[in-house]
Amino acid sequence: MRDATVTAVAGKLFKVCGPSWVEDSYMHWSAVVKAWAVGATRSLHDEDRQAVIYAIQALDEAEMERRRVIEAEEDAAAELAAIEELQGALWVRHSWDRGRDCLVTERVTGRRPTEPGWYRQGSIDEIEARENAGQKELFA
Template sequence: MRDATVAATANKLFQACGISWVEDSYNHWSAVVKAWSVGSTRPVHDVDRHAIIYSIQSVDDAEMERVRDIEAKEDAEANGAALDILNGLRWVKHSWDRERDCLVTEVAIERQAGPGWHREGSISEIEARENAGQREMFS
């Protein structure tokens, strides 16, 4: 079996089954390939079967690593937000209200990802507050 055929078959089987999430993925994928080969139109030799299994394992490992990286980033963000709450950090956004003709300050305890939000007391927040107040003076 050619390498391209092995890779295509491995990708199709992986897409059909998804991530294995088991410690011994060789036995898992071996069972999947055996089940697939029963219905194949031509006999699959052991060399081809092993090549498909190893190809699926590499795709599986890469996908599991990608998912674990995403989960680790999400956990780090959640932990950072929890630490901010515990440490009493607040997030602030300043804007000018034209109707009331005054500076409006929004405060949040949880980390805010939108534009204009800054950690209270930071240089960025102080500059944003000054700019929001001065913006109206020059218009």
């Protein structure tokens, strides 16, 4: 089988089957080529079968690498977005001021302060802390 024929057959089989997603792709593609060869118009020699398998494996590895690069770029973008979100996060602490008899809210932008009682604004913990700070004086 000529190289152009091997490339064309490998391309068509890969297009139909897609990436293998298995660890041992040789066995996967060997089974695919054997199944395809059953309906071929002429018998497939072992050298031709191996050439087609190796060509498909090369396409498979290239596609998997392309997808890994895309996933890595998406992961990096998501990580950057998460870091930017955390850097611009608003941290809130609620306490009751006995002297003024009112709820006092402190806000900090950026990293979370190390003292206890700081919660991200809008989180369930922050809402509970605000409610609890206001209720402490009712039961004191």
